[in-house]
Amino acid sequence: MSFVKELWKFICVRKKFWLLPIILMMALFGALIVLSQGSAIAPFIYTIF
Template sequence: MDFLKEFLCFLRTRKKYWLIPLILILLLFSLLIVLTQGSALAPFIYSIF
């Protein structure tokens, strides 16, 4: 949690607000890949990339 607090403080002080949507999209894609690994949806997910 310290890393998260420090990272958010960095974004706030450096005014890098445009990074927040990018990071959220990357987290959502990684979560999608981890949760559907080994399922029937895997071939469809890999075709996205």
């Protein structure tokens, strides 16, 4: 719960309300991805994310 509060505060401070629908969608899809995968470690060339 504290995470959601902090994320909301962050969005308010940054005035990035347009990101909300994306984050909500991602939370939904994310839950699916997380549930369907064993590991989330990405062997990526450069850790820019």
